[in-house]
Amino acid sequence: MTEPVPVIRKLERALADDDFAWSLLLVGEDQTDKRTTLTGDLRGPFSTSGDGKQITSGFSYWGIGPTIAWANATNDPFYLVMKAGTESFLRHWRKLRPHVENGGFHLVSLGVGTGVKDRTILSDLRRQNREMYYIPVDMSSEMLRMGTLEPVRGARFPLSQVLPVQLDFSIADNVDELGQMLGRLVGEEPILFTLTGNTLANFESDEELLSTLTRVLRPQDRLLLEVASTTRLDQETADAAADEYHQTRAFAEFVTSALRYNTDLKIDNERVKFVGEVEDDDALLVKILWQNDTDSELRMGLPDHTEVVLPIGDTIRLYTTRKYSTTRLKRLTESCKLTPVEAIQSQFRYTRRPNPFGLELLLLAPEAAGEAAHSLADDIWAT
Amino acid sequence: MTRSTWSAYRRTVVSVVTYGLLTLAFILGVVWFFWPDNSRWEPAVNSLTLVAGLSGIFVERLTAEAERRTEVLRAVVDELQENTRLLNDERFSPAAPTTRQVYPRLVVSAVDLALVSGALGLHRDAELVGLLHRWRDTVHLFNRRLDLTEISTFSNSISPAELAGFHRALHRENSYFAATRAMLQNLLRAIPQA
Numbered sequence: 001m002t003e004p005v006p007v008i009r010k011l012e013r014a015l016a017d018d019d020f021a022w023s024l025l026l027v028g029e030d031q032t033d034k035r036t037t038l039t040g041d042l043r044g045p046f047s048t049s050g051d052g053k054q055i056t057s058g059f060s061y062w063g064i065g066p067t068i069a070w071a072n073a074t075n076d077p078f079y080l081v082m083k084a085g086t087e088s089f090l091r092h093w094r095k096l097r098p099h100v101e102n103g104g105f106h107l108v109s110l111g112v113g114t115g116v117k118d119r120t121i122l123s124d125l126r127r128q129n130r131e132m133y134y135i136p137v138d139m140s141s142e143m144l145r146m147g148t149l150e151p152v153r154g155a156r157f158p159l160s161q162v163l164p165v166q167l168d169f170s171i172a173d174n175v176d177e178l179g180q181m182l183g184r185l186v187g188e189e190p191i192l193f194t195l196t197g198n199t200l201a202n203f204e205s206d207e208e209l210l211s212t213l214t215r216v217l218r219p220q221d222r223l224l225l226e227v228a229s230t231t232r233l234d235q236e237t238a239d240a241a242a243d244e245y246h247q248t249r250a251f252a253e254f255v256t257s258a259l260r261y262n263t264d265l266k267i268d269n270e271r272v273k274f275v276g277e278v279e280d281d282d283a284l285l286v287k288i289l290w291q292n293d294t295d296s297e298l299r300m301g302l303p304d305h306t307e308v309v310l311p312i313g314d315t316i317r318l319y320t321t322r323k324y325s326t327t328r329l330k331r332l333t334e335s336c337k338l339t340p341v342e343a344i345q346s347q348f349r350y351t352r353r354p355n356p357f358g359l360e361l362l363l364l365a366p367e368a369a370g371e372a373a374h375s376l377a378d379d380i381w382a383t
Numbered sequence: 384m385t386r387s388t389w390s391a392y393r394r395t396v397v398s399v400v401t402y403g404l405l406t407l408a409f410i411l412g413v414v415w416f417f418w419p420d421n422s423r424w425e426p427a428v429n430s431l432t433l434v435a436g437l438s439g440i441f442v443e444r445l446t447a448e449a450e451r452r453t454e455v456l457r458a459v460v461d462e463l464q465e466n467t468r469l470l471n472d473e474r475f476s477p478a479a480p481t482t483r484q485v486y487p488r489l490v491v492s493a494v495d496l497a498l499v500s501g502a503l504g505l506h507r508d509a510e511l512v513g514l515l516h517r518w519r520d521t522v523h524l525f526n527r528r529l530d531l532t533e534i535s536t537f538s539n540s541i542s543p544a545e546l547a548g549f550h551r552a553l554h555r556e557n558s559y560f561a562a563t564r565a566m567l568q569n570l571l572r573a574i575p576q577a
Contacts, residue, residue, distance in 0.1 A: 375545065377552035380531050383562045 012160050023145050024159075028167035028174060034062065034139070038262060039302045046314050050275065050289040053308075054317035055258045057202040058139035058168050065261030067142035069254040074114050076250035081228075084348050085359055089117050089196065089226065092344040092361035097124055099341050099363055100222055104129045105192040108182065110169050110213070111199040112136040112147030119151040121194065121224075126157065133161050133186065137178065139168045170203055172212045179216030193217065196226035198359075201322035207332055214336045217366040223338065225362045229345055230284050230323040232356040238276030238284045241323050241357065245286060246274040255288050255319040264301035265290075265310075272318070282328035288319040323357060337367040390507050394445040401442050404435035448502070455493075455502040456574060459515070462493035463571050466522075470564050481543070481550040483536040486529045489522045489563075511573060518570050525563045 015022055037056075044053040061070055074082055105125055109118045118136065126132055134157055138144045144164040151157045163185075167174050182191060193213065203209045210225075217223060230237060245251055249269075256267045272290055279285035291313065292298050298310040310316075324332075326345075333340060340362050347358035408431035415424035469487045473479055494515050497503060503512055532549055535541065553560050 375548045375552070376535060377532070377545070377549040378555075380528050380535070380549075381552040381555065381558040381560065383557060383559050 015159070023148065024162070024164065025141055025144060026163060026165045027141070028165060028177065034059075034168065035303050038062070039304050039306075042263065042300070042302055042316065043308050046311055048291070048313045048315060050287045050315045050317035052315065052317075053310075055319070056204065057170060057199075057320070059262075060202070060255065060258050060319055061138070061140045061143050062258065063140065063261050064142045066254065066257040067140060067146060069250075069257035070143070071114070071146060073248065073250040073254040076248055079248040079251055081244055081348070081357075085197065085226075085228075086116055088346050088348075088359045089361065090120060091346065092226075092359070093117075093120055093124075095344050096224070096342050096361060096363045100125065100192050100224075101128055103190050103220075104132070105190050105222070106133045106182075106186050107135065108191050108193045109134070109136040109147075110138075110193060110195045111197065112138045112143055112164075113197045113199075115147035115150030115154075117196050117226075118147070118194070119155045119157075121192070122151045122157050123155045125192070131161070133163060135163045135165060135182070135185075137165045137167050137169055139166065141166045169213070170209055172215070175212050175216055182216070183218075188220070190220040190222070191218075192222050192224060194224040194226075196224065196361075198226065198228045198321060200225060200227055201324070202320055204320060206322065207335060210332055210338070211336045214338055214366060217338075219366060219368040221366065222341065223364040225364055227329065227360050227362075228321070228323045229329075229358050229360040230325055230356050231347070231358075233278050233281065233284065233325055235276075235278065237356055238278055238286070240276070241284045242274040242276030242286045244357065245288065245321070256290065259290060259316065259318060262303050265298070273315075279322065280328070282325045282331065284323040286321045286323075287317055288321075289315040289317050291315045324360070329360065329362070333362070333364060338364040339367055341365050390504065391449075394442070394449060397438055397441050397445060401435050401438040404431050404438065408432045408435060451500070451502040452504070452508075455497045455500055458493040459497050460571070460574055462490060463567060463574070466490065466567055467571070470560075470567065475553070475560070477554045479550070481547045483533075483541075483546060485533060488526045488529060491519050491522045494519050494522075511575075514570055514573055518566060521563055521566050525559060528559055 011024070015024075038059050041056055041059070042053050046052055060066060073079055077083070101124060106129075107118065107121060107125060109121075112118065115136075118134070122132075122134055134148075134151060136144055136148055138147070141164075144166060148162055148164055152159055152162060165178065167178060169175050169178065193216075195213065200206050200209060213223065230241065245255075252269050252272055256269070256272060259265055260267055267290065271293055272288065275287045275289060277285050277287075292310045292315075293313070295312065297312055299307050300310055301307050329343075341364065343360060343362045345358060345360040348355045408428050411424060411428045411431065415421070415428060418424075466489045469475075469489055472487050474484055474486055498512065498515055498519070532553070536546055536549055552558060555561070
């Protein structure tokens with residue numbers, strides 16, 4: 001009697017010549033738990049500063065509504081930061097590429113986004129390693145489907161080497177499990193983890209997230225981190241950072257979409273506040289809040305069909321983002337025991353006046369890799 | 384036969400010819416003194432002396448050139464040995480404390496002089512001249528790196544870790560410091576012994 005062949009082994013052949021838009025997805029968590037978390041977060045205490053009720057990072061993209069809103073925001077020509085970011089990424093990546101081009105790396109993309117950046121990385125890495133795997137990880141299955149289209153259809157990356165994983169990587173246990181699964185999947189071969197598009201800044205505790213991710217980095221692995229940067233730290237600049245997001249209508253639609261999609265709250269964009277502040281003297285924090293500035297309390301229906309009361313002045317934090325100073329990045333990487341192999345920074349050039357904002361792309365190695373930091377001194381004394 | 388040995392050989396040949404002609408003229412002069420009847424002795428002695436006088440000019444020029452070249456090469460070797468001593472200075476030592484300091488600079492005045500003096504032969508020393516040009520560039524770039532290191536390390540905001548980074552970068556196996564030292568040793572080996 002022959003052993004039954006597991007379906008997963010037959011799947012590749014079964015999908016090979018099928019032109020129907022199948023996509024494969026490895027789901028790591030029970031989605032009911034996620035819904036419970038979201039409901040719990042929206043039941044937070046009263047706060048006028050956005051520190052009570054909130055939609056935490058991954059939930060901003062969770063579900064088809066927010067995913068479509070995100071896709072619209074990225075295609076909005078008035079969203080200059082996104083446009084400048086995509087362009088600067090290409091320039092920065094070209095400079096970093098030599099460090100990872102020849103190692104035979106696999107790519108694990110944390111927070112898949114539009115997939116444009118992954119497409120660039122994949123087409124370069126695959127030239128040296130035809131057998132490489134592309135593993136996009138995101139909490140939103142819709143984002144995974146949309147984000148993988150670009151590399152698979154655009155750059156013709158073989159579908160049989162793509163494994164999208166639906167997982168909330170802000171949870172330490174999930175990241176540990178992901179690390180173990182990846183280890184079994186690729187063995188000792190190195191992995192390039194990417195956390196691009198200033199995703200790190202969206203988390204309540206960026207240090208905690210970075211330290212969680214660092215735990216799965218083996219000495220041969222690398223982490224590509226892209227963050228928004230600032231050269232000035234004062235209230236005026238913080239207000240300017242908040243304004244930068246305020247300017248785009250599509251972005252406002254996106255940040256409110258999670259609330260629209262998961263609650264019955266009627267959202268007037270006038271009630272969405274963009275608040276900038278200096279955080280710990282080394283970063284700018286932008287909180288995007290919905291605030292009940294009406295004259296009466298409001299009731300909001302939650303996904304579990306219960307209601308929550310929103311008193312006058314109460315807020316729901318919709319989105320968190322930051323702009324990092326060099327000092328903060330240094331502090332973050334040092335505390336997470338990460339060594340910058342290369343760091344490239346550039347300022348936005350779309351304004352007439354000098355702009356303190358820009359983007360920084362860092363290639364980080366775990367301390368155990370023994371990779372020495374590439375410093376000014378190394379540049380001076382290089383042959 | 385190399386260009387260098389050919390040059391020495393040429394000088395020897397011209398010297399032998401000159402002194403040979405003079406010796407022959409002297410012997411003919413002595414013979415002429417004892418047997419003055421033969422009237423052909425006079426033009427023979429005069430012609431030989433005249434030719435020896437002409438070739439003597441070349442002997443003098445070749446000897447002066449050789450002496451100048453020897454002097455220049457000796458000065459270059461002295462300078463390279465001084466540079467070796469400077470690179471072995473305790474401030475460049477891997478064991479030196481990682482404190483900010485002013486480093487000694489390498490010197491190239493003798494090399495500069497050697498290149499502009501014309502004492503080194505166009506063909507004979509072509510390879511050495513090429514090496515000296517490259518050494519001169521290396522020293523300028525090395526000294527420039529020392530300037531940049533001092534500017535960076537003497538700034539107020541430098542941390543001890545960054546200071547240690549400069550120390551580490553200087554002593555890295557593939558650093559410009561190591562490349563300069565290797566080039567200096569190659570050059571010392573390539574210079575002909577004066």
